[in-house]
Amino acid sequence: DVKVTQSSRYLVKRTGEKVFLECVQDMDHENMFWYRQDPGLGLRLIYFSYDVKMKEKGDIPEGYSVSREKKERFSLILESASTNQTSMYLCASSSPGDLREHFGDGTRLSIL
Amino acid sequence: AQSVTQLGSHVSVSEGALVLLRCNYSSSVPPYLFWYVQYPNQGLQLLLKYTTGATLVKGINGFEAEFKKSETSFHLTKPSAHMSDAAEYFCAVRAGGSNYKLTFGKGTLLTVNP
Numbered sequence: 001d002v003k004v005t006q007s008s009r010y011l012v013k014r015t016g017e018k019v020f021l022e023c024v025q026d027m028d029h030e031n032m033f034w035y036r037q038d039p040g041l042g043l044r045l046i047y048f049s050y051d052v053k054m055k056e057k058g059d060i061p062e063g064y065s066v067s068r069e070k071k072e073r074f075s076l077i078l079e080s081a082s083t084n085q086t087s088m089y090l091c092a093s094s095s096p097g098d099l100r101e102h103f104g105d106g107t108r109l110s111i112l
Numbered sequence: 113a114q115s116v117t118q119l120g121s122h123v124s125v126s127e128g129a130l131v132l133l134r135c136n137y138s139s140s141v142p143p144y145l146f147w148y149v150q151y152p153n154q155g156l157q158l159l160l161k162y163t164t165g166a167t168l169v170k171g172i173n174g175f176e177a178e179f180k181k182s183e184t185s186f187h188l189t190k191p192s193a194h195m196s197d198a199a200e201y202f203c204a205v206r207a208g209g210s211n212y213k214l215t216f217g218k219g220t221l222l223t224v225n226p
Contacts, residue, residue, distance in 0.1 A: 004155070009153075035216075040121065040218060041218060042202060042216045042217055042218035042219050043156075043202065043216040044216075045213060045214075048213065058213070090155055090156070092155075092156075099144055099161065099163060099206070100146065100158050100161060101156075101158075101214060103148075103155030103156040103157070104155050105153070105154055105155045106153075106154070106155055
């Protein structure tokens with residue numbers, strides 16, 4: 001079964017810090033995604049990548065960047081964390097022929 | 113562009129009762145449609161999906177959904193609710209073809225009362 005692993009379940013950081021969220025998948029999937037999930041807003045796509053070193057902006061990319069140096073790893077970077085980035089962050093992966101996304105368990109990030 | 117509307121942010125049913133979670137979508141091209149479930153403190157799991165072919169789709173845990181093009185709907189049902197069905201449910205749409213992105217609804221929290 002596909003496994004998507006997010007490096008931290010809970011993370012507390014301070015305003016202005018540079019924050020890295022890491023995601024690794026073990027199924028050689030081409031596509032990887034970062035979402036944030038907020039109550040009443042559902043899941044919103046931040047960035048996605050369909051190949052190594054390729055990235056595209058999702059619906060809410062402001063304040064975030066991403067890195068994909070290896071196929072299995074997709075990192076989300078908060079350049080200068082702010083309190084409005086306190087949220088649940090979900091990573092997912094898929095292959096183009098599968099049509100479904102496999103999700104990690106999420107990282108609950110608090111910015112103080 | 114595509115969008116998803118889930119009617120009702122919170123649905124409460126009794127154990128053994130019918131579960132009906134509503135989802136309407138808009139898409140400029142034939143859509144692929146999905147239902148995901150999220151249990152507390154976990155990521156999302158795929159319940160079922162519609163791509164092409166039979167419009168009544170069966171998923172895991174006794175859930176099914178019917179694609180109705182004329183109504184642009186993809187409602188999720190289960191004949192008899194179980195306590196373990198309590199979770200948040202998300203409907204999602206992807207435009208058919210090369211578009212890789214899913215668009216999610218805002219979710220419906222299902223509560224099952226004993």
